[in-house]
Amino acid sequence: xxxxxxEFGLNHLPYGVFSTKGDQQGHRLGxxxxxxxxxxxxxxxxxxxxxxxxxxxxxxLNRFMTEGPSRWAEVRAQLTALxxxxxxxxxxxxxxxxxxxxxxWDVADYVDFYSSLDHAxxxxxxxxxxxxxxxxxxKHLPVGYHGRAGTVVVSGTDIVRPSGQRKGPNDPMxxxxxxxxxxxxxxxxxxxxxxxxxxxxxxxTAFADHVFGVVLVNDWSARDIQxxxxxxLGPFLGKSFATSVSxxxxxxxxxxxxxxxxxxxDPAVLPYLVDADPWSLDLRLSVELNGEEVSAPPFSxxxxxxxxxxxxxxxxxxSLRTGDLFASGTVSGPTKHERGSFLELSxxxxxPLTFADGSTRTFLLDGDQITISALAQTANGEPIHLGPxxxxxQSTY
Amino acid sequence: xxxxxxEFGLNHLPYGVFSTKGDQQGHRLGxxxxxxxxxxxxxxxxxxxxxxxxxxxxxxLNRFMTEGPSRWAEVRAQLTALxxxxxxxxxxxxxxxxxxxxxxWDVADYVDFYSSLDHAxxxxxxxxxxxxxxxxxxKHLPVGYHGRAGTVVVSGTDIVRPSGQRKGPNDPMxxxxxxxxxxxxxxxxxxxxxxxxxxxxxxxTAFADHVFGVVLVNDWSARDIQxxxxxxLGPFLGKSFATSVSxxxxxxxxxxxxxxxxxxxDPAVLPYLVDADPWSLDLRLSVELNGEEVSAPPFSxxxxxxxxxxxxxxxxxxSLRTGDLFASGTVSGPTKHERGSFLELSxxxxxPLTFADGSTRTFLLDGDQITISALAQTANGEPIHLGPxxxxxQSTY
Numbered sequence: 001x002x003x004x005x006x007e008f009g010l011n012h013l014p015y016g017v018f019s020t021k022g023d024q025q026g027h028r029l030g031x032x033x034x035x036x037x038x039x040x041x042x043x044x045x046x047x048x049x050x051x052x053x054x055x056x057x058x059x060x061l062n063r064f065m066t067e068g069p070s071r072w073a074e075v076r077a078q079l080t081a082l083x084x085x086x087x088x089x090x091x092x093x094x095x096x097x098x099x100x101x102x103x104x105w106d107v108a109d110y111v112d113f114y115s116s117l118d119h120a121x122x123x124x125x126x127x128x129x130x131x132x133x134x135x136x137x138x139k140h141l142p143v144g145y146h147g148r149a150g151t152v153v154v155s156g157t158d159i160v161r162p163s164g165q166r167k168g169p170n171d172p173m174x175x176x177x178x179x180x181x182x183x184x185x186x187x188x189x190x191x192x193x194x195x196x197x198x199x200x201x202x203x204x205t206a207f208a209d210h211v212f213g214v215v216l217v218n219d220w221s222a223r224d225i226q227x228x229x230x231x232x233l234g235p236f237l238g239k240s241f242a243t244s245v246s247x248x249x250x251x252x253x254x255x256x257x258x259x260x261x262x263x264x265x266d267p268a269v270l271p272y273l274v275d276a277d278p279w280s281l282d283l284r285l286s287v288e289l290n291g292e293e294v295s296a297p298p299f300s301x302x303x304x305x306x307x308x309x310x311x312x313x314x315x316x317x318x319s320l321r322t323g324d325l326f327a328s329g330t331v332s333g334p335t336k337h338e339r340g341s342f343l344e345l346s347x348x349x350x351x352p353l354t355f356a357d358g359s360t361r362t363f364l365l366d367g368d369q370i371t372i373s374a375l376a377q378t379a380n381g382e383p384i385h386l387g388p389x390x391x392x393x394q395s396t397y
Numbered sequence: 398x399x400x401x402x403x404e405f406g407l408n409h410l411p412y413g414v415f416s417t418k419g420d421q422q423g424h425r426l427g428x429x430x431x432x433x434x435x436x437x438x439x440x441x442x443x444x445x446x447x448x449x450x451x452x453x454x455x456x457x458l459n460r461f462m463t464e465g466p467s468r469w470a471e472v473r474a475q476l477t478a479l480x481x482x483x484x485x486x487x488x489x490x491x492x493x494x495x496x497x498x499x500x501x502w503d504v505a506d507y508v509d510f511y512s513s514l515d516h517a518x519x520x521x522x523x524x525x526x527x528x529x530x531x532x533x534x535x536k537h538l539p540v541g542y543h544g545r546a547g548t549v550v551v552s553g554t555d556i557v558r559p560s561g562q563r564k565g566p567n568d569p570m571x572x573x574x575x576x577x578x579x580x581x582x583x584x585x586x587x588x589x590x591x592x593x594x595x596x597x598x599x600x601x602t603a604f605a606d607h608v609f610g611v612v613l614v615n616d617w618s619a620r621d622i623q624x625x626x627x628x629x630l631g632p633f634l635g636k637s638f639a640t641s642v643s644x645x646x647x648x649x650x651x652x653x654x655x656x657x658x659x660x661x662x663d664p665a666v667l668p669y670l671v672d673a674d675p676w677s678l679d680l681r682l683s684v685e686l687n688g689e690e691v692s693a694p695p696f697s698x699x700x701x702x703x704x705x706x707x708x709x710x711x712x713x714x715x716s717l718r719t720g721d722l723f724a725s726g727t728v729s730g731p732t733k734h735e736r737g738s739f740l741e742l743s744x745x746x747x748x749p750l751t752f753a754d755g756s757t758r759t760f761l762l763d764g765d766q767i768t769i770s771a772l773a774q775t776a777n778g779e780p781i782h783l784g785p786x787x788x789x790x791q792s793t794y
Contacts, residue, residue, distance in 0.1 A: 108546070108547055109545050109546055109547045114630060135628050135629060136564075137571075137625055137626060137628065140562060140564075140570075141562055141625075141626060143626070143629075143630055144630065144633055145543070145631050145632075145633050146542070146543040146544060146633070146637070148506050148543055148715055149505070149506055149546070150506045150716055150717070150718045150721070151595060151715050151716060153595070160595070160596035160714050162713035162714050163598075163712065163713065164712055164713045165537065165538055165667060167533075167534075167537075173537075173664070174534075174537050174538075174667065176667045176668070176669065198548060198550070198557070198638075198639065199557035200794060201560075201794070222713070225713065228538075229534060229538060229540070230629070230630075230631075231534065231629075232532060232540075232628075233511060233541065233542040233627075233631040233632060234542050234627075234629070234630040234631020235542075235630060235631070236540075236541055236543070237709070237712065237713040237715070238713075240543070240710075240713060240715045241595075241713040241714045241715050242595065242714075267570070270562060270571065270573045271573070272573065312634070313634075315560065315561055315634065316559035316560065316619070316622065316634040316635075316637060316638040317557050317559050317560075317638045317639075317793075317794065318545055318547070318634070318637045318638050319547055319548060320547070321547045324547070394596075396714075397596055397597060397598070397714065
């Protein structure tokens with residue numbers, strides 16, 4: 001599977017923020033087409049794209065995302081017509097190879113769920129071998145927590161190995177040092193465009209009124225730091241050093257043809273989590289270590305759906321803001337090659353993976369590059385390539 | 398203890414954001430003096446206050462907070478001289494009684510710690526009666542987690558009772574409904590001004606290079622929602638519906654005279670948590686329900702100090718942003734009247750509190766007003782009144 005971002009068809013049209021060396025225009029919005037980027041401010045100022053509010057000429061997606069689904073559809077329709085023939089758009093196109101990509105939006109709050117049955121079961125078996133793998137709440141609500149929004153970085157950003165406290169079961173006292181169990185979590189993230197009011201839950205049916213698009217997420221995790229710190233208030237420093245997201249944000253509309261039925265849920269969920277028309281996405285992720293695929297997690301197996309996650313996240317009256325990111329949690333399928341973390345792939349470090357060059361891995365080494373991409377199977381045509389989200393591990397400070 | 402904010406002396410000079418009805422000036426920065434607010438943009442435009450960057454004329458504290466400690470000291474010195482005699486400043490003063498207060502800054506990330514030994518011990522005894530009250534990590538690191546920044550609200554904002562899932566130990570299945578165990582957490586919060594770089598920890602000694610000021614915090618908590626959801630990833634919807642902060646941000650400099658020694662720590666902490674000159678604050682909080690004091694938690698008893706919290710939060714390389722808020726966790730002292738939550742005051746709902754009007758409470762009722770204020774005892778003079786942070790419970794949606 002490809003790990004570069006150069007094959008964007010007319011059925012995709014993802015948004016990003018880019019700059020080019022040597023010009024004075026700074027960060028600006030673009031839409032990927034083929035191996036080019038269409039410069040939205042440039043198209044708007046030439047009168048080729050309507051931009052009545054100036055939102056398409058700003059330096060992040062936030063203002064445009066706030067404008068809502070009818071405006072998103074309008075711009076998508078205009079771009080679809082415009083980019084069908086790029087031969088006359090030369091002045092408004094920039095080669096992806098000569099652009100630098102930036103974080104496409106200002107992240108407001110970042111919530112991470114834990115919605116894969118296989119992932120939660122694998123982790124439960126490893127961490128609580130003598131008990132039920134799933135905790136009692138897991139099938140009643142999509143378990144989640146807040147992560148650190150300020151350390152969400154764009155694909156391509158180097159990841160500095162974190163240091164911190166850890167304490168193995170046989171250590172008498174905690175020790176300090178670089179994480180020795182640095183891991184990934186391959187996830188799918190959803191970006192909120194339209195805010196909601198504090199005190200007003202957002203039902204499953206209002207998903208498309210609020211959510212703008214989809215990114216791939218790598219929720220880097222230091223398992224040794226996490227294991228020592230996480231009780232009773234959950235993950236903190238084991239996660240907060242960095243979370244990578246793809247530079248390209250796929251509009252929800254592009255994935256309409258990739259909707260599929262989610263797995264059945266048993267026991268039945270409470271009414272606020274019932275979706276009259278439940279949907280998941282037929283997305284197959286690909287995780288590569290230094291260019292070699294280690295896993296192909298299937299998003300369609302996720303137990304809790306994006307609509308249920310949004311409804312749950314707001315059922316207490318918590319408001320949404322433009323730029324909120326909520327991610328699925330590690331995507332893992334039932335087979336070994338579908339696991340979305342090295343924790344699971346190496347079964348807690350006990351089963352090293354072997355690579356073509358003969359090297360082995362349990363967790364990540366300095367210099368390792370991880371790239372996550374995804375293929376959306378659409379019912380009616382060309383597949384859509386999401387991502388990539390990529391990062392290289394640098395040695396600790 | 399007072400619960401209005403009308404006694405601000407020249408030794409305090411807290412910052413806030415206010416507006417007044419009927420004028421066109423919108424949100425603007427002010428500093429409290431007596432029962433007045435000095436309008437900073439007005440002082441600057443009259444040439445009475447230096448504002449070379451325009452930061453003092455913006456609509457939140459963020460730009461000024463980014464400018465750093467030498468600039469903060471300069472402005473404080475100018476204001477101290479200027480406000481010593483307010484008799485000639487009439488045009489630049491607004492009565493607090495005619496102003497509306499707003500959230501003083503854009504909150505970036507919100508981290509909540511769990512740093513009171515008495516609070517953690519009380520909660521541990523209630524939730525794990527057959528085990529050690531403190532978990533093994535508690536005395537080795539300041540346990541904390543990320544909360545929802547988007548639902549931080551200013552004092553005076555009504556709090557809508559959240560609904561959600563809960564499941565008592567004898568319920569066969571979870572049920573949905575309004576929280577029946579709505580609680581407070583009386584805390585002290587620290588607001589970050591100067592950002593740091595991702596990958597570069599901030600040592601205890603750099604506290605004053607980054608932290609701008611102090612607010613009082615009420616981390617509203619739905620104990621029944623929290624108890625059912627919180628394993629294994631920590632608090633989520635039980636907390637994320639609302640967190641209230643005081644309208645007035647006390648500059649760190651105002652509390653220099655209120656520093657005191659923190660409790661001794663045993664066992665010894667790892668080197669990155671050692672502070673060569675450890676300090677806490679001699680702050681006595683006061684929690685009032687409908688005007689009647691229910692608790693007077695002493696901040697000076699907190700086991701982990703603000704400097705240690707900051708060092709811990711960044712030791713994994715997580716960066717700080719302007720506007721980050723980190724709060725102490727519930728402040729509870731060793732005696733019953735020093736407990737900072739109704740969970741502890743009513744011992745899990747088993748020991749109702751009785752009020753002067755004969756009514757009783759375990760947790761909060763609709764219509765209840767909670768007000769938290771604090772008195773800082775300074776070594777050399779007048780005490781400083783922090784807060785208040787106040788909110789009234791509204792019935793659920």
